[in-house]
Amino acid sequence: MIFSAAGLTLYFNKSTFGVERMAAAEDPEALSFVSGKTFGLPCGNNFLLKSEYSDKSFIGEFLYFNEIVCTLVVSEKEGTISFRYTFRNEGKEAVDLSEGDLGICLPFFDRCDDAELSLRRRVHAHLCTRGKFSAYCERYSGAATSLGVVMTEGASSSYALESGERAGERGEILLRLPAMKLAPQESYSVELCYYICNTREDFYKKADLLGFLNVKASALTVYEGEEIILSSKSAEKVRTEKGEVSFRNGEARIDAIGLGEHSFEVVSGDQVALGAYYVLPKDIFERRAGFIIERQFLSDGRYAGAFTAYDRLNDEMLLGGGVRSPFRVGGESAAALLFLLREGAAGRLSEQTREILDRAIAFYDREIYRGGEVADDAGGKRARFCKNYDHYPLFAAIKYEEYRYKGDIDVLLESASILSEYFERERVYAVTPFSMVTEALGKEGQDAVSEALIDRFSRGAAWLLLDDKKAFREIKYSASFVCGAVVALVDLFAATGRKEYLEGAKRYLAMLDAFTFPSLSYATDCVPTLYECDLGKGAVYDMSPRYTAIDFAVAYERAFRVTGEERYHLLSVKIARACLTLFGDRGASCRAKAAASILNGRELSPFEEISCGEDIVLYYIDLLFERK
Secondary structure (H helix, E strand, O other), rough: EEEEEEOOEEEEEEOOOEEEEOOOOOOOOOOOOOOOOOOOOOEEOOOEEEEEOOOOEEEEEEEOOEEEEEEEEEEEOOOOEOOOEEEOOOOOOOOOEOOOOOEEEEOOOEEEHHHHHHHHOOOEEEEOOOEEEEEEEOOOOOOOOOEEEEEOOEEEEEEEEEOOOOEEEOOOOEEHHHHEOOOOEEEEEEEEEEEEEEOOOHHHHHHHHHHHHHOOOOOOOOEOEEEEEEEEEEEEEEEOOOEEEEOOOOOEEEOOOEEEEEEEEEOOEEEEEEEEEEEEEHHHHHHHHHHHHHHHEEEOOOOOEEEEEEEEOEEEEEEOOOOHHHHHHOOOOOHHHHHHHHHHOOOOOHHHHHHHHHHHHHHHHOEEEOOOOOOHHHHHHHOOOOOOOOHHHHHHHHHHHHHHHHHOOOHHHHHHHHHHHHHHOOOOOOOOOOOHHHHHHOOOOOOHHHHHHHHHHHHHHHHHHHOOOOOHHOOOOOHHHHHHHHHHHHHHHHOOHHHHHHHHHHHHHHHHHHHHHOOOOOHHHHOOOOOOOOOOEEOOOOOHHHHHHHHHHHHOOOOOOHHHHHHHHHHHHHHHHHHHHOOOOOOOOHHHHHHHHHHHOOOOOOOHHHHHHHHHHHHHHHHHHOOO
């Protein structure tokens, strides 16, 4: 059965009443925003009782096992297609329902099964739940047309992924409704409106016309005593733990008092948008350094001198079973060392902390780094020394920061040696400290070493210019390869001035634009309900901030520096902001929110109570915005 209205065509499955396909009516490719046979159905233990079809509306009725009947009416409303769900208790006793007992199946066609196919036939769904649900679905290629979804009646609490374990699938959404108690004959209604839009701006403009509550914030990470400005066209008031503040002329102001995380609610009629902001102490640098030394530095035992990830939820160190060093933890447990080296170079560490830092340097030299080679943990077998080239860029950065800390030119030469061996393997598609190392070599009068490193990099990167389609063959689930290619070619152009490197970088930038922009969630343009976890499975499903998103930001910022095109700088800031909202509630969420202060025009301010695995992201952001 086909229902067409508001520029959309929906194909219903007769046996399930679910939407099999949803496409823009004028789309020549008829790309479907949804998949499967269950889209739009109420989820839970229910079955279809009856269905009715007419030109004006489609009606389905579903019976839940606890005598709750859901009536779904699909009709045209104010230039949208409305799905209105009414859950009614037809039994003789009241029913207590937990969060998620009632819900709605929303399997968007958000899937990264193949790069080229994803560009042509897949969409990316940006979700915002908790309070009022909205979704903005766009093509991976960035081409029009997009789909907007807003909840105009009822509320949501969270979402879960029905089959998120399958590689590449991210769109199997189950929208979970709040806990409630329904008396006999009492009902609860939810309405979702679907409409066509071309850009995110179009999405919000139409949402405003439908009366959907949109809220933006001037900043969500601030220092104590500062002010947060919330703006909204329809909001009436904001509730905080300190009381209520009314919106006047579309704005409300919150005084940030009390360290840590604070929640707030923005209210418009029966709509509520939930948000949170984070207040930082002014001595955040000292607190972070102290936390690393006290909780993450290992002073005795097998790993004496090392740093490790710290699980603040369980108040314990994280060490992989059987490994001979904590380097295996995320491949990034040396990240705390990067932070302290930068603080030491700036003269912000005490003499006692500097002594501990020297011991940590000795540990990593003994366990991981040996004369230009970087090791893996080799399964805990000390007799083996297994190279892991994926770790070379990180250790080149460590040696560079150690050089800045000590002023020892031999350490700088070690960094150049690590990079040289890395480039010799044609490993040129990762973000490296190449430009910083060559600049430092020049200042130290090591022109011959610098030129040799540039030559080795050039020879290793030559294949990037031969076939720009090779990148798509390398990509499986992300565009990190293309990010690295952009950074490599931009760095080489800056070092050599050869225009073929700039032209090659532009070709890869075009690929990056097509594959990743605008398919990243840019923190929904500062909407307070920043990013939602899959509360059903306790995980975050989106691009990894450590291994993917931050590389996008670095690539675009490097491109801005050599081309001067402002759009690349704006992209890098947006992506970095989004990256800082992708951490989960139980990993580094406090840390990520604290680090967002750099994007509010202040110095990098990492919070202390986090695992150090995310330090590498903050280190990149520090370099990105030249916070040295």
